[in-house]
Amino acid sequence: MQSQFKHKLAFIAQKKMTRKFILVFLLTFQAIYIFAEPPPKATWYRYYDSKGIANISTSVTPNHIRHGYEALDRNMQVIQRNRAYDTEADIKKAPLRAAQARQNAADLKLKTAYTNSDVAATKRNDALVHIKKQIAFQQDQLKQLQNDRISFKRQQIEYLRKAENVPTSLKNNLDNNQKNIESKKESINSLQIHYRNTQAQYDRIITRLKALE
Template sequence: MQQLISKYMLYKKSFKKSFLALFFGVLNIILLSHSFAAETQPKAVWYRYYDQGVANISSSITPAHIRHGYEALDINMQVIRRAHPYNAEKDLQQAGARAQQAQRYEQNARLKRAYSNSTVATNKKNEHLASIKKQISTQQARLKLLQNDRIILKRQEIEHFRKGTTVPIELKQAIQYNSENINQTKNNITNLQNSYRKTQTFYDDIIHRLQSLE
């Protein structure tokens, strides 16, 4: 029995050593493969640009490289990548477009914060238009009353003319005041109608932009 136990313990130690040896062997292979892959990836050592056909090489990128465009070379002077020349005019044109795009992004962000979505904006639009419509109706009703008052006042004035009597100063002032109120009310209606159209266009643009973001 003692011999069996001794053999078992020897087998266990032998198996443990074999397993550890296999494990570390596999680990070494993995590490070596990663190291080999990293070493095989080409690294830029030199940077070359051409100025009127003349090659200029340096170990770093200078403004001249950027201006003319350059090639990145490995240790064997093989091209591993190319960079196009910097075009200041093109970049300036694109800068304007980028600024407009950034401004539009900011505007869209503000719209999202203010209205969340097109449904909320549509409800706001309807509320504002309904309010302006109500004001227009009020002004139109006021205009109608003023015009009716004018008819009465003018009849009184004509009656004085017919009788050949002097038109009272109070009547003249009432006619003048009525005329001024009519003109002011008409202006109010025109301004409200313009405001209605502007509000409609304003919200239509917002709704369209929000819908494009949804």
């Protein structure tokens, strides 16, 4: 009697486990089916006109875009909603889009020319070194012209001390020397401005490239 009771209990326990296993299997299969099922495709496109009348077609028309539309599956269930096209808002954003397009073009040009900020920094340093050499060369020439002027002035003073007429050639030398000195000073000033502008330009380029990196 006791043996039959134990056997019956074991049978009931096994039956419960079988039911649990079947339930877990069905839930797992259902989850796999749900995740494996591809997303529904749009079959119909519906928009409502100014009178609230629904218009349905199999493709998107300008009216759909103007009023905003819904994408429907084959069961007429909404799977996506698209807002109406706002002409005024689009016109207002046009300058911003144009500015962004110009910025994108400028960024592309920078990347093409310099690749990255390190390359730009190297080119900046090379350019500044070259300008410095030009300035130094012009300054050496200016110094020579100033020394020549001292010599010409001494000659002029000597003629005046002797109460003699200053030769025309010496006068011409003094005039030409003065013009050359002024020209050299202008060249040096121009190169110094060029140096500062080049440095500022490359600094802007490097800053922008770093922002894009």
